[in-house]
Amino acid sequence: MNKTHWFRIYVLPGLVFQSLVIGGGYATGRELVEFFLSLGPRQGLMAMLVTAVVWSLVTAASFEFARSTGSLDYRSFFKNLLGPFWVVFEMAYFVLMLLVLAVIAAASGAMLHQTFGIWPPAGTLLLMGSIGILTFFGSNVIENFMSGWSFLLYAVYATFLFWGLYEFSDGISAAFDTAHPDGNWAVAGVKYAGYNLAVIPAVLFCLRHTERRSQALISGGIAGLLAIVPGIFFYVVLVGFYPEILQDPIPVSTVLAAFGATWFGLVFQIVIFGTFVETGTGLLHAINERVERNLVELGRVMPRSARPAVALGALTLAIVLGNQLGLIKLIANGYGVLTWVFIATFVIPVLAWALKNLLIRNTVNPGDKGTR
Template identity: 35%
Template structure:
């Protein structure tokens, strides 16, 4: 059309259909997949039946993504405070508490993991990885949304290339054991377990990772129809789960080895076990470090978005780029220091309780109240503190 300004790559179909899922998997992958530890706990330990948990995870991630995207489109909720007000009204501060506690725990784990992985794969000092995490994440917050979107998009290309290469090497090396595990229905690491309990473990894992969804909300402004939300949500579910399956089948190459399944960082043990070239270890360290930066960036960016909305509501100026960078660095350093003083250990003991809080405050409401609001298309004028919106149909 003449006179119409050409849209950029991120403003077209890519931004509407793929970008939200890319942002979600970017935040999830560092916290859940970088070490391989969570894939053991939430699937691989069940051996031949572990893939069932993966199916539950795929369905769960996709359903929550579709509903989150559609609620955001209808109610113009592009930060988690606005979203949660639509779902649970005056109880929204409870979500704030749960999110901040989970964020502190996740960042502390990310900082510790980044230091360990960089040290073990490149030989650099532990604190080099921690400093890199703080510096790069702070820089991303300074330059804002556009750079974050691009960093995490290119990060996804790097991460998928890395995961495909690393898992390919491991699976090719151990394909005979994978075949044996599946053929004999080996579940020796945990003992025989039914299909439904394994499937439920997948659902629980989705609940544990509900805190990643706020990280994509700022990118949802581009979505204009229900079709875009549904397709984008389904793609998000797939993008979020592919690394899970790649890691699962890699772990099956060694099942039921306690050396691998019992390791703090199973991926490092697997890479060392196949005698990969030295360059692969360095590349693995870079890829894993990137995932940890993406996760830290995502959870902090979501919090800053919520703070800016709160400032706007009381007629205050939003945080500038410098303030956002400074707050990010303070959060990262504080989380690292608090972990040394044992505060994180206290939070970690309540990790399951926090996760169940997310189920009560986000999963259950979006599956009930959220679905009701989507179907009824209630006018947002009824929801205090959120701007009115014309409800569009496909």
């Protein structure tokens, strides 16, 4: 096995998963504060470790389920997993997609306006154009972009951590040493994991390189770690600003301003914008894969030009509904319900399947091409 093939099997799915989680979740630091730091520095870190474990378990089980059933688009995946109830997940996924797309579109416009003085709608259009180009060229180009950008992201987050430890070590140490009442950190970790696991359907397209059970399980385990490490880097620096940072709507802006280095702020914002592009592309590519599978079953072929059309149509719908109908606020108010829907329709069923088919000795999987 050459290095490129090894990378596509074991590392690429995790990098795609990580890209979707960061752009759709903790890129601004708000979710890290909301779900973790609000529990107290130590309890929040424990909750993040719970999230990592849940992510690794569910991604490993999901990757093996997708491989063994040949379900590389989310419609096939959930029809095989849930039977006639697969539409429940699709409705929840569609709601999540609209929310995330509306948020990253608004955040892109605001971020580029704040950083470069660009007219906010121009930033949103730049995001739309980037997503349209990537979805037009399809899976291979999307894989290459996501993996390459992820390495840049890791480098920036590592710099963020080491610089933050150098500048704010006293505040970080003091916050971690302060006693806090025990919060429900285990539940918080599971809830955050459950919500973000809903992006796994957007990762399925890159599992076409996976051929064996061991490959699926190892790559799934790696995925959970790849997704949480940048978050831990970010979290540790945020701890240095505790408890004032709890009320900050965009914590990353406060931290970057404290660094006092304009150039690093620019680099960080550019990397985050690229992560928004990754997130939108991944979510919309999953829709394209779902549509293409439908057309194949009908004996038809999806034109390449239809891919950016579908993607940009969905993105435009998300922006319009989010701005005009207050959809973002509506869905945000139902956030807890959405989380438990994903846990009930995805996390529990796929883990139950794993217990039945992977953890019971001598179970034979007819779709397995090899267990080593």
